[in-house]
Each structure stands twice: as structure tokens, then as C-alpha cells.
Amino acid sequence: MITSRDVARLAGVSQPTVSRALRDDPKVSEATKQRVREAALALGYAPNAIGRALSVGRSTRVGLVVTDLENQFYAHVIAPMHHELERLGYELVLITESSESAPVAEHVTAHGLCGVVLATTTVESVVPVRLQDRGVPFVYFNRTSQSVQADAVTVDPENGVRELLEDAIGKGHRRIGAIFGPRNTSTGEQRENAVHAVLDEHGLALAHRDVRHGPFDFRTGHEGLRALLDRADPPTLVLCGNDVVALGALNAAAELGLAVPDDVSIAGFDDLPTSSWALIRLSTVAYDLDEMSREAARLIVARVERPDAPPAHPVYPTRYVARATIAAPRP
Amino acid sequence: MITSRDVARLAGVSQPTVSRALRDDPKVSEATKQRVREAALALGYAPNAIGRALSVGRSTRVGLVVTDLENQFYAHVIAPMHHELERLGYELVLITESSESAPVAEHVTAHGLCGVVLATTTVESVVPVRLQDRGVPFVYFNRTSQSVQADAVTVDPENGVRELLEDAIGKGHRRIGAIFGPRNTSTGEQRENAVHAVLDEHGLALAHRDVRHGPFDFRTGHEGLRALLDRADPPTLVLCGNDVVALGALNAAAELGLAVPDDVSIAGFDDLPTSSWALIRLSTVAYDLDEMSREAARLIVARVERPDAPPAHPVYPTRYVARATIAAPRP
DNA sequence: CTGAAAGCGCTTACAG
DNA sequence: CTGAAAGCGCTTACAG
Structure with a gap:
């Protein structure tokens, strides 16, 4: 390994001077900085991050x-x-x-x-x-x-959720279900609260049996959709805790032979690149x-x-x- | 920060002994190991990887x-x-x-x-x-x-590619196109060679105009498929350099209003989890x-x-x- | 079996 | 503006 000591020797200065010069310390003269830089370049030297970390304490x-x-x-x-x-x-x-x-x-x-x-x-x-x-x-x-x-x-989920739900309600959805994220995350909770708040304003509510929870993953959506739709009187729209959950739901619907959105509508949250694929075209809530x-x-x-x-x-x-x-x- | 020195003091041993005891050095007696471990636990001490790295030289x-x-x-x-x-x-x-x-x-x-x-x-x-x-x-x-x-x-792409092509040829494909990965990667080259070899055995070849190359990404497949199919006499099967490329191709086909596999067949390579989605169902080459x-x-x-x-x-x-x-x- | 000493590659007061 | 000294938290011969 090549160290600041080697550079010092070649540049004809002390090792600490190499350290200072390479960090562009204003106390070092331009002339010696120049010399040190050249020596460093010649040797292919770069300061070792481990030595530095130990020395500065982080x-x-x-x-x-x-x-x-x-x-x-x-x-x-x-x-x-x-x-x-x-x-x-x-x-x-x-x-x-x-x-x-x-x-x-x-x-x-x-x-x-x-x-x-x-x-x-x-x-x-x-x-x-x-x-x-x-x-x-x-x-x-x-x-x-x-x-x-x-x-x-x-x-802040509020605006996106509001716009989405107003579109859905405007289209005629009344019976709405949801596959939310985990209850023990602030994100899951916040999105869920936003949904409840907006629905409430419109005199609507989620029926207890139309709601599922789970980790923010594909499987949650996949199993959740089956659970929600495998009944006589299923919701017409299923809101998902995020896009990955919605992707699981979308695929479960396909497996059940259900057309989206004709047989059931599905919404996501995150707007991942996958969601805009022609084969997916997920309606969702976006942010940066x-x-x-x-x-x-x-x-x-x-x-x-x-x-x-x-x-x-x-x-x-x-x-x-x-x-x-x-x-x-x-x- | 709490160091091996602190543990040493508490355990009533030297600092190097702490180092040895915690690495379970056989030269340290069980009794002092025990004492050191207890002290370490009490202080919530864990050896610092930076100090160690500097000391052992890696x-x-x-x-x-x-x-x-x-x-x-x-x-x-x-x-x-x-x-x-x-x-x-x-x-x-x-x-x-x-x-x-x-x-x-x-x-x-x-x-x-x-x-x-x-x-x-x-x-x-x-x-x-x-x-x-x-x-x-x-x-x-x-x-x-x-x-x-x-x-x-x-x-080794050979077996998968062979099985895939034999299935496709058996189904009647003769005019085959490809969107390969980059030519300057061994992977791209190897897969391409495997395709040529198998086709050759069957008396087939890729027409120059039916072949595209590009990075192993979505866009390569997306643009590649458009380029290959936007013609009077397009290939009936498009082999893709990998699944991500194939996903791009699949979506491009959807955008063009082409049904897969009815209007055009598409194949991938990698068998990523996404490829087995009900909405994708990509025929591909798998490995572990x-x-x-x-x-x-x-x-x-x-x-x-x-x-x-x-x-x-x-x-x-x-x-x-x-x-x-x-x-x-x-x- | 254990400790004192030296050193890994840096940085940073402290002198000069 | 520059160098000698000390130290960051470890490990590892070297003694004993």
C-alpha cells in the first residue's frame, strides 16, 4: 500500500505536510502544494479513508x-x-x-x-x-x-388521496375496499387516515370486512385482493397501501380472470416506474x-x-x- | 465512544487482553475471557471495525x-x-x-x-x-x-437457449429477430453466440436487419422492438438479451397494439421474479x-x-x- | 496466560 | 509556512 509517507519522501516534505497539502490547507504554500500534488499523482496516491476515519473520530x-x-x-x-x-x-x-x-x-x-x-x-x-x-x-x-x-x-398523502378518491367517487364508486400497509408504521397509518378523512367528507366509510393490512409487499396485495374479492358482494375499488401492493393485487386479479378496471378498480401509491408500463398503467398517487x-x-x-x-x-x-x-x- | 480500554479497566485486565479475549484467542484463560465478556456486555462494547482494519491492514x-x-x-x-x-x-x-x-x-x-x-x-x-x-x-x-x-x-446459456429455440422452431418460427445485450460484454456475446450456434444447427440464421444491440435495460427492449416490428415483414419471434430488455419489448408491443404471443412472440433471459407475474408470463431462460x-x-x-x-x-x-x-x- | 511496546495511516494541536 | 509529537482503536510480535 502506498501511503502519505511515500509521497512525503518523494516530495521532500514531512508526512503531515502531505496530509495538509492534499486537503488544500490554506496554511500550506502554493509551491509545496504543487510539489506534493505531483508526487501524489506520480505514485497514484489517494489518502486512505480508514486512517482518516480513525484519526478524526468519524x-x-x-x-x-x-x-x-x-x-x-x-x-x-x-x-x-x-x-x-x-x-x-x-x-x-x-x-x-x-x-x-x-x-x-x-x-x-x-x-x-x-x-x-x-x-x-x-x-x-x-x-x-x-x-x-x-x-x-x-x-x-x-x-x-x-x-x-x-x-x-x-x-403528505392528503392531496393525492383526495384527488384520487374524488375521481373514483365521481365515477360512481361507493363500495370501497383497501389493502393498507402495516399499522405499525407512520406511513401506513397516515395513508389510512387520509383515506378515512376524505371518505368521511363524502359520507362514505370503509366496511371492516373490506379492509386488509400487511407489509408493503407484493404478497400482501396478491393475497389481499383474493381475500377481498372472493365473496358475493365485493368492493368495486380496492385502494392499495403502495404500488408494490397494488402490483400484487393487479396480478391476483389477472389470475382470478378479473378484468381491471372493468371488473374491479385498483389504486396504488408511490408511482414507481413499473406503474407506468403499458402493461400495468396503474392509477396511483405520485410524489418526488x-x-x-x-x-x-x-x-x-x-x-x-x-x-x-x-x-x-x-x-x-x-x-x-x-x-x-x-x-x-x-x- | 466506548473502547476496549474501557472494557479493560472494568475487567481489570490490559487492553490487549480484551482484544484477545473477545476474539476468543485460545491463549486466554476461560476465567478472564468470562470476565472480559461480562465487562463488554455491561458497557455495550463492540470492537471498532475501523481500528481493527487499520491494525490488520485490511x-x-x-x-x-x-x-x-x-x-x-x-x-x-x-x-x-x-x-x-x-x-x-x-x-x-x-x-x-x-x-x-x-x-x-x-x-x-x-x-x-x-x-x-x-x-x-x-x-x-x-x-x-x-x-x-x-x-x-x-x-x-x-x-x-x-x-x-x-x-x-x-x-452457460447454451442449454436454455437450445431448449427455448427448439420449442420455438418446433412451433413454426423461421423468421427470428433479436435484441441482444451490449457486444462489449462477455455475457452479451456468449448469449448471442449460443443463439447463432443453435440456429445454425437447424439451418436457420438471423437476418442482419432483424438484430439490434444495446445496454441490458428496459429502453433497449422498448426501442428495439419498435425498430424490428415497424416494417412490412417483421420477425415472428424476438429474442431478448435479458428479461429487463424483454420487459421493454413486451410493453412496446402493448403500446403498438400488438398481442403477445399472437402477433409476435418474445423471449427473455434471467427469469426475474417480475417475469412470472400473471400480467407478464414471459417465456425465458432461467438459472439460479x-x-x-x-x-x-x-x-x-x-x-x-x-x-x-x-x-x-x-x-x-x-x-x-x-x-x-x-x-x-x-x- | 498476560502485559508492555510498537505500529497500522491518518489528523491536529503545539512549537518554531 | 512547516515539522515533531501525540493520538485515534485496534492487533501482534516479543518478553516474561
């Missing part, structure tokens, strides 16, 4: 905590977040929260991460408390938690997930660099994207 | 180099690879190879990765050479390169991508731990999965 690596790496939702979080972190000089490390793996907080301190983005926190999770105890900076992504104050980036993901990257970096700044909580607006899965119910 | 973090994090193919690589690496006590770090970012080899040494998995190497890439120059262990994933010898895990991804994790770890072992190159077999996108062409 790394430039942030963890992203997720539960389900196969879930396509996360691909669209990871890509922009990774890109933004890289731009800011940080690295992205994936952490999955599973029963087998070490508890998140321990993992983070043991691996020397400087901060973490929590993308799958449940309402009752102890992770935020543990992180706080250990003094690890973190931000909530697409989640919040009452227990611990922290930066958060979330979505790319920008949210980048914003989370910026927030965690800001938090790491200035731990005492007041917490920020940007909230992203939503809008309805009408495509081909909501139509008037059969008379 | 980290336990392996990089996965990809070009396109949004591509769903990679989600199905990242998840099992991450899981297996974690099981082996290693971390997964994502590296995207883009013009903006620092060259891969520099990134790797600067960030102190112990090894890397190359999942998107082109045939002419200089990355393998650079890594070799710097003495960084790496393994090719779903790729190989002539330039530098290294561990590799790849797929999960196991391949785990195997790559095992190979890079083995290489890091025993740099002088002879290179391994497991090759995974393929098989045809007939679903609903290949049928007899219209008479």
Missing part, C-alpha cells in the same frame, strides 16, 4: 436501514441516495434489519458508520432510542416516530421519490457535520396520476 | 461495482449477496461506475475495501488491470474478461441467480483470505421456462 459512511432489499421500492431510493452521498463525499452502506443480524445500533457503532438513514422503522421500534443513546446521528426516511426527535423526510431520497442524503450529512442544528422535516406533496386502473363500476 | 468490506442501480436485475443480486456477505462477517458497499465518479480502482483503495465484485465489466474495461496493479482482489460476476485472470461466476450471487460473495471472501489459491470459475446451467409469450406464428 467515517464518511452512512448506513441505509431497510428490511427487504428485493422490494423494488428500495431500488428507487438506493440509486438517488447513493448518487447524492457520493457527490457529498460519503459512502452508502446497506444494512438489513433482520432477526438474524446484529441489532442495528450495535452494527452501526461496530462498523464505524457516521450516521444512518432509517427507511423501515416501525412505530414501536427501539432502534431510534438505541441510536440516540449511542449518539449516532440518524434521519427518518418515509417514516417518523414519536419516541425520538430527529430529522425526517416524509410525504428521487428528490426525497437525495434530500435524506443531504440531511444526514448535514446532521453529521453539524450535530446541533435544529431538526429539519421536509414534507413532500402528493398528486393523483390517473391511468387505466380506475373506471366506473359495473352498473 | 477491512471486511467488499465493493459491488454496477452501472445502473435502478435496474431490477441488480436488486436480485444485491439482496442475496448482501445477505451472504453479512453471514461471513463482511459488509457490502455499492460502487457505481460512472463518468463522474472517481475511477473504480482509486475508489477501492482510497476507501479501504478488501475486495470487489465486478458485475458490469465490459470486455475492454481497464478496471481489472488497475485492480490487479494495486493488488486488490476481485471476482467477475456474470462476466469474464480475457485481460486478467480472476475468479468468476458465470452462466440467488445462488450465483451468494457464490460470488463466498469467492471474494475466500480470495481475500487466501490470495494465492487457484482461481475458481463455477458455471451455472440454464434451462428453458416456457410461459405465455411464445406461440406458433400466424400462418
Whole structure:
């Protein structure tokens, strides 16, 4: 391995001077900076991040905590977040929260991460408390938690849900069902509340037997739709907790030989790229997930660099994207 | 931060003894191991990976180099690879190879990765050479390169392609087109060669105008299908370089108002989960991508731990999965 | 079986 | 403006 010592020798300066010169420390003269840069280039030297991390007491690596790496939702979080972190000089490390793996907080301190983005926190999770105890900076992504104050980036479902439901109600839907996300996530709860609120304004309500809950995954939608429609008097519209759930529902409908939207209407939430495919055309609620993901990257970096700044909580607006899965119910 | 020094103080031993005890060094007595473990537990101590990395001269973090994090193919690589690496006590770090970012080899040494998995190497890439120059262990994933010898895990397309083509030819397809992957990847080339070989055996060939090439992404399939079918005398079957390309083709067909497989048959390669959706039912070539991804994790770890072992190159077999996108062409 | 010493590659007061 | 010294949290010969 080639180190700053090697560069120092070649440039004829001391090792600390190499360190300063390469970080463009104003106290170093231009002339020696020049010499050091040339030596570094000649040797193909780049400062070692591990030495630096140990020395300054923190790394430039942030963890992203997720539960389900196969879930396509996360691909669209990871890509922009990774890109933004890289731009800011940080690295992205994936952490999955599973029963087998070490508890998140321990993992983070043991691996020397400087901060973490929590993308799958449940309402009752102890992770935020543990992180706080250990003094690890973190931000909530697409989640919040009452227990611990922290930066958060979330979505306000209200507008999108309202526009969607008003379209659906206008088309004649009265009997509405739902396959919501997990009750123990702020996201799931918030979307559910938005639905109840808007329906209530229109004098409508979800019948208890028309509602299902489950993790935000394909299977939840797949099984949920079968459960809701395998009855004499099914709902005419099924709202889904997110697009991945809706994709499961859409495919279940196809398996049941049901035409969407002629036999049943289906709605999603997230507007993932897949949802706009010609073969899918899912009517859904959209927001700027790319920008949210980048914003989370910026927030965690800001938090790491200035731990005492007041917490920020940007909230992203939503809008309805009408495509081909909501139509008037059969008379 | 709580360190081995703190644990030492509490346990009444020296700091190095803590280090040894926690790594279960046989030279430490059971009694003091016990005492040290208790102290560590009481303080919530876990050895700091950064200190360790600096001390032993290498980290336990392996990089996965990809070009396109949004591509769903990679989600199905990242998840099992991450899981297996974690099981082996290693971390997964994502590296995207883009013009903006620092060259891969520099990134790797600067960030102190112990090894890397190359999942998107082109045939002419200089990355393998650079890594070799710097003495960084790496393994090719779903790729190989002539330039530098290294561990590799790849797929043998031959059997799957043969089974698929024999089915298609048996159904009556003679005029066959293709949207292959990039010519400058071993994977693209190998699959293309397999197609030519099998067709040749059957006295068939691809007409030059029925062939397109492009990156392994949705757009390649989407645009490729339009280009191939927007003619008086189009092919009756379009082979795609992989499933993501085929998904693009399938959707393009839908947009053109073409029924698959009635108006045109389409085939993929990879058998991603999406391909088995009721709404997709893509006929494709399957292999064990999960196991391949785990195997790559095992190979890079083995290489890091025993740099002088002879290179391994497991090759995974393929098989045809007939679903609903290949049928007899219209008479 | 255990401790004192040295060192991994950096950064950062402290002198000069 | 630059260097010598100390230290970040570990591991690893080396003594004993």
C-alpha cells in the first residue's frame, strides 16, 4: 500500500505536510502544494479513508436501514441516495434489519458508520432510542416516530388521496375496499387516515370486512385482493397501501380472470416506474421519490457535520396520476 | 465512544487482553475471557471495525461495482449477496461506475475495501488491470474478461437457449429477430453466440436487419422492438438479451397494439421474479441467480483470505421456462 | 496466560 | 509556512 509517507519522501516534505497539502490547507504554500500534488499523482496516491476515519473520530459512511432489499421500492431510493452521498463525499452502506443480524445500533457503532438513514422503522421500534443513546446521528426516511426527535423526510398523502378518491367517487364508486400497509408504521397509518378523512367528507366509510393490512409487499396485495374479492358482494375499488401492493393485487386479479378496471378498480401509491408500463398503467398517487431520497442524503450529512442544528422535516406533496386502473363500476 | 480500554479497566485486565479475549484467542484463560465478556456486555462494547482494519491492514468490506442501480436485475443480486456477505462477517458497499465518479480502482483503495465484485465489466474495461496493479482482489460476476485472470461466476446459456429455440422452431418460427445485450460484454456475446450456434444447427440464421444491440435495460427492449416490428415483414419471434430488455419489448408491443404471443412472440433471459407475474408470463431462460450471487460473495471472501489459491470459475446451467409469450406464428 | 511496546495511516494541536 | 509529537482503536510480535 502506498501511503502519505511515500509521497512525503518523494516530495521532500514531512508526512503531515502531505496530509495538509492534499486537503488544500490554506496554511500550506502554493509551491509545496504543487510539489506534493505531483508526487501524489506520480505514485497514484489517494489518502486512505480508514486512517482518516480513525484519526478524526468519524467515517464518511452512512448506513441505509431497510428490511427487504428485493422490494423494488428500495431500488428507487438506493440509486438517488447513493448518487447524492457520493457527490457529498460519503459512502452508502446497506444494512438489513433482520432477526438474524446484529441489532442495528450495535452494527452501526461496530462498523464505524457516521450516521444512518432509517427507511423501515416501525412505530414501536427501539432502534431510534438505541441510536440516540449511542449518539449516532440518524434521519427518518418515509417514516417518523414519536419516541425520538430527529430529522425526517416524509410525504403528505392528503392531496393525492383526495384527488384520487374524488375521481373514483365521481365515477360512481361507493363500495370501497383497501389493502393498507402495516399499522405499525407512520406511513401506513397516515395513508389510512387520509383515506378515512376524505371518505368521511363524502359520507362514505370503509366496511371492516373490506379492509386488509400487511407489509408493503407484493404478497400482501396478491393475497389481499383474493381475500377481498372472493365473496358475493365485493368492493368495486380496492385502494392499495403502495404500488408494490397494488402490483400484487393487479396480478391476483389477472389470475382470478378479473378484468381491471372493468371488473374491479385498483389504486396504488408511490408511482414507481413499473406503474407506468403499458402493461400495468396503474392509477396511483405520485410524489418526488428521487428528490426525497437525495434530500435524506443531504440531511444526514448535514446532521453529521453539524450535530446541533435544529431538526429539519421536509414534507413532500402528493398528486393523483390517473391511468387505466380506475373506471366506473359495473352498473 | 466506548473502547476496549474501557472494557479493560472494568475487567481489570490490559487492553490487549480484551482484544484477545473477545476474539476468543485460545491463549486466554476461560476465567478472564468470562470476565472480559461480562465487562463488554455491561458497557455495550463492540470492537471498532475501523481500528481493527487499520491494525490488520485490511477491512471486511467488499465493493459491488454496477452501472445502473435502478435496474431490477441488480436488486436480485444485491439482496442475496448482501445477505451472504453479512453471514461471513463482511459488509457490502455499492460502487457505481460512472463518468463522474472517481475511477473504480482509486475508489477501492482510497476507501479501504478488501475486495470487489465486478458485475458490469465490459470486455475492454481497464478496471481489472488497475485492480490487479494495486493488488486488490476481485471476482467477475456474470462476466469474464480475457485481460486478467480472476475468479468468476458465470452462466452457460447454451442449454436454455437450445431448449427455448427448439420449442420455438418446433412451433413454426423461421423468421427470428433479436435484441441482444451490449457486444462489449462477455455475457452479451456468449448469449448471442449460443443463439447463432443453435440456429445454425437447424439451418436457420438471423437476418442482419432483424438484430439490434444495446445496454441490458428496459429502453433497449422498448426501442428495439419498435425498430424490428415497424416494417412490412417483421420477425415472428424476438429474442431478448435479458428479461429487463424483454420487459421493454413486451410493453412496446402493448403500446403498438400488438398481442403477445399472437402477433409476435418474445423471449427473455434471467427469469426475474417480475417475469412470472400473471400480467407478464414471459417465456425465458432461467438459472439460479440467488445462488450465483451468494457464490460470488463466498469467492471474494475466500480470495481475500487466501490470495494465492487457484482461481475458481463455477458455471451455472440454464434451462428453458416456457410461459405465455411464445406461440406458433400466424400462418 | 498476560502485559508492555510498537505500529497500522491518518489528523491536529503545539512549537518554531 | 512547516515539522515533531501525540493520538485515534485496534492487533501482534516479543518478553516474561
